[in-house]
Amino acid sequence: MKAKIITYFFIGATAFHLYSCQKDVTNEEKTGTVKITIKNTVKGTPMALNTGNYTNPFGEQYSISKFKYYLSNVSVTGNNINPVNGRYFLIDESTPASLSFSFPAPVKTYATISFLIGVDSARNVSGAQTGALDPLNDMFWTWNSGYIMAKMEGNSPQSTVVNNKVEYHIGGFSGVNNVLLNTGITIPIPPLILIDVREGRTSEIFIEADFDKWWQNPFELKIANNPVCTTPGALAKTIADNYKKMFIITEIKNY
């Protein structure tokens, strides 16, 4: 009897060591995977870089050659924040692989998704970064340290600058120029469809980003008046106030 107890004890101890080997995670909470898949559109139509001809709410025609933005502090809890710490995602319409990303989340049913459009201020002042934040990604201002949170480039006959260019490089992370103040957003999941994260399973959230939202509400961004915004400041802030409304959840799949 004694022998059996000792045997069980050591088997247990061995099993415990085996288990503790598996992950670096100290939290033993069960997790599943949340996958975010983004579709960039213009008024619901999939964005076509260079070839798409679009019209903004003011009747101005334009095309888009670049469309990139950062998402960070991604979380699916809403109230009890569980952000994906230290992960930054650069969504780049020209790179299909960048349009979806996954992260682990505790097993639970969620009703909201939250994220910051841009790169939090701490990473703007912490020196050379790598990965999505590598300055090679052409989203870092070299003359005025800081990340471009969102970028659109294109052309429009209504633009008065060289080659009819349209360029919106939106950034600024501190003081009166901080575009991050209002771009931490929470999107409620449509009623009756919940993100049901189950152990070892994936829940996929389909998000649509409508570029058309950049043009208005609350600020009327007319190409004829403002074809270019490439510095932090009041104009960048108002454009950020517009674009923070560009995301909607279109579908959720619990696999």
Add this chain to the structure above:
Amino acid sequence: MKLRIILTLCLSIVFTALFIGACKKNDVPVDEGPYNPTYINFKIPAGWPTPPSDIFANNRLTEEGFQLGKKLFYDGRLSKDGNFPCASCHQQFAAFSTYDHDFSHGFNNSFTTRNAPGLFNLAWMTRLHWDGGINHIEVQPLAPITAINEMAETIDNVLNKLKVDTAYPKLFRAAFGSSEINSQRMLKALAQFMGTIVSSNSKYDKVKRGEAVFTTNELNGYNLFKANCEACHKEPLFTDNSFRNNGLAVNPFLNDFGRLQITNDKNDSLKFKVPSLRNVMLTFPYMHDGRIFSVGTVIDHYRTGIITSQPTLDPLLVNRIAISNFQKNDLIYFLNTLTDTTMTRDRRFSQQ
């Protein structure tokens, strides 16, 4: 029965030990060999303040990182045509400024638009560049490397040139543990070199340490300095890291409004970083656009040249600074004691 217990015990211990062993992380990739950098400590000169933030907090100083940074600093391949290493505008004998140039020369016969400052005591600087646009030493090199009138290169191209070089992969491995070459590592190595350049052995420093004495003229000059200049050029760094308008006319060719261009705040119009006066005799010409060629003329500006009608003029300068010709002479004697030839001749910072 007893035997079975002992056997079970032994087996379990062996297995447990095995699994614990398997848990140990293998930090060193097998194909890379051992990573044994020589760590170095950044020394703060006696009596100096602690730097406002530790620029090496996420970039632990190593001899290998410093040496890699030095090689990069002197390497022309960081520029488009190979002619413009960092050191082309930051010359050691000029305290790492550009000697005798208002503007420095850049790619394709171009000029820079501001005077190249000396590089020393950067670990104490809160912001870099005349307008303070750079918030961390690690990201500073991105500006000159990519500026079309300076090094005119892309970061991508620089990294590609380093990757095909025979020496660099080994040096990156020695500094960072693997031969991977990326922008972050390049920038961190450059920060290790630039950030450890310290100027703290001028005659002024020796006097402060009791190793030398000022002459009568120098002492008079020091007292004048403390009465008239110290508010902005704060000892021992001889700058307070602030941005101020010192009453210069706007250069119509440049239309440079300084810090305003960074903050978009009209209160910052015409404000520029207060430069350190250390090594001031080597860093001429002076001001953000190098418009004044001698220290004496700079003093004259503060005596009689300040444009007092500018709304953002520094409050300390509204009455200009009253210094007699005799005092001006003594002040220059003192400024001469700020030259640190130990730093300008230090082989550790030289290309060799």
